Amino acid sequence: MPKPLESGSISSDTVPLIPMSAGATHMCALTTNGHVYMWGDNRYYQLGNGSTTQSTEPTDTTWGLVSDKVVDISCGYNHTLALTNGGHVYGWGYNGNGQVGNGTGNNQSVPIQVNGLLESCRVVSIACGVNHSMAVSDTGAVYSWGYNDYGQLGLGHQTGQTLPVLITHLDNIFICRVVCGYNHTMVLSDEGKVYMFGQCDGGQLGTGNTALQTIPVQLDNSLGRFLDIASNRATNISAAITLEGRCYVWGQCQPLIGNTRYESLHDIFAVFSAPTVTYESVVLSDLLDNPLNANMDEAFDDRNTSNFKIIVEGKPIYVHKEILRIRCQHFRSLFGNNWPEGEKEELELDQYSYEVYKSFLRYLYTGEVCVAPEDGIELLDLAESYCETHLKQKCVRLIRNGITVDNVIPVYLAAIKFTIKELEDLCFTYSLAHMTRVTQSQACKDMEPKIYKDFITKASEKGAFRH
Known part of the structure; x- marks a missing residue:
């Protein structure tokens, strides 16, 4: 019986969190030096301590x-899997359906190496559905275990498994990636082919019907060679992107409408999933890997080292003139010889809110945008006013991933104002997918008559009001 790994204390050389994964009520994060951090609910031993x-x-x-x-x-509903650089898989947490893979139905209080994966099997990819688990070896073989009432294990039957079982229906197909939805599974082969199995009540298998599949079924091969696939434990949506950059989405979502081009699978999930989620963790800034970035972050708003302060809404933000001049044309002009501001020790501004302006100044120090998506429009306005093209691009990406029914019309209007056609098209597509709720929003009712008329006309041409 493999021994469980022993609990350890927080390391003194902790580095910032990179990949993150969320269960129903617990969170898991991984650092660049391989440390795993967990927090949240723990009634089923989800934290593994x-x-x-x-x-x-x-x-x-x-x-x-x-x-x-x-x-x-990777987190399931109440269990977690971890993959090591040696190709070993460890599991812990709720195990009522065998999803931890320890050969029992008993909950696992500390991480334990998953049984049933042969010693010669080196795992390179893992994924969790709600209550099922998947692993792909470096030989392209796929193993599955856990809950199987909908055939999400791909074994040709609907019997749950407490140990990993090889999916023989994928023999002679080299699989390189696996992802899981709520109760369905997607795998991607080295030839760019997608195979799917499991629950299909919302069309998430892309088969053209709602019948569940207990064995892998290939997605329409005429769509092209696929580069990546995506699904998420919280949704019944499936998505894929081809080598040519064409994105496809299917399942419990509105169909793609129009010719909006999506930059990534994250954009697909931001528009079409409910709730709005990312299909996998977004990489966070790793400041400590770059000492210069770390020092710049520490210097921002540091009263002890600053030589200038900007006051917004009566609150000071401590900065360094030299950094602002180097990083921003607006401040190079402001602190020039011909302006009195160049001789002052402080400057009071009232064009933007404190939080947004502070986020802008932090961006000049770190290159990162740290602002809530709902404040993205105001920051975009600032970026446009200060001619900060790179910041403008970051704002657009931030806004794209934070579009909701409540803010889609304000974002749509901002896109028109700043002539960002890509963002305008994305908002329009999102609105088509949620037309009833969008048209009932106050923001839609407050639109300028001409813009509102053009919006409704375009929506009508796309069939949004057909019965």
Whole structure:
């Protein structure tokens, strides 16, 4: 019986969190040096620390790995999988359906190596559905275990498994990636072919019907060679992108309307999933990997080292003139010899809110945009006013991933104002997918008559009001 990894304390060389994964009520994050941090609910041992005490702060659950370090993580509803650089898989948490893979139906209080994966099997990809688990080996073989009432294990039957089982229906097909939806699974082969199995009540298998599939079924081969696939435990949506950059989405979502081009699969999920989610973790800034970035972040708003302060809404933000002049043309002009501001020690501004202006100044120090999506429009306006093209692009990406029924019309109007056709088209497509709720929003009712008329006319031409 493989031994569980031992619990360890927080390391002194902790680095920022990179991949993250969320369960129903627990979170898991991984650092660049292989440390796993967990927090949230723990009634089913989701945190892997041997207790059922919940944690409101990230707790190191790395367990003192010596030869291997964790390189990937995935959360199910109440269980978690971790993959090490040695190709080993560990699981813990709720195990009522065998999803931890320890050969029992008992909950697992600490991480334990998954049984049933042969010693010669080196795993390179893992994924969790709600209550099922998947792994892909470096030989292209696929293993599945856990809940199987909808055939999401791809084994040709609907019997759950407490140990990993090889999917023989994928023999002679080299699989390189696996992702899981709520109760369905997608795999991608090295030839760019997509195979799917499991629940299909919302059309998430892309078969043209709603019948569940217990064995892998290939997605329409005429769509082209696929580069990547996406699904998410919280949704019944499937998506894929081809080598040519064409994105496809299917399942419990509105169909693609119009010719809007999406830059990534994240954009697809931002528009078509409910709730709005990302299909996988978004990489966060790793400041400590770059000492210069770390020092710049520490210098921002530091009263002790600053030589200038900007006051917004009566609150000071401490900055350095030299950094602002280097990073921004607006401040190069402002602090020039011909302007009195160049001789002052402070400047009071009232064009933008405190939070947005502080986020702008932080961007000049770190290159990162740290602002809530709902404030993205105001920051976009600032970027346009200050001729900050790179910041403008970051704002557009931020806004794209934060579009909701409540803000889609304000974003749509901002896109028109700043002539961002790509964002305008995205908002229009999103509105078509949620037309009833969007047209009932106050923002839609407050639109200028001409813009409103053009919007309704375009929507009508796309069939939004057909019965």
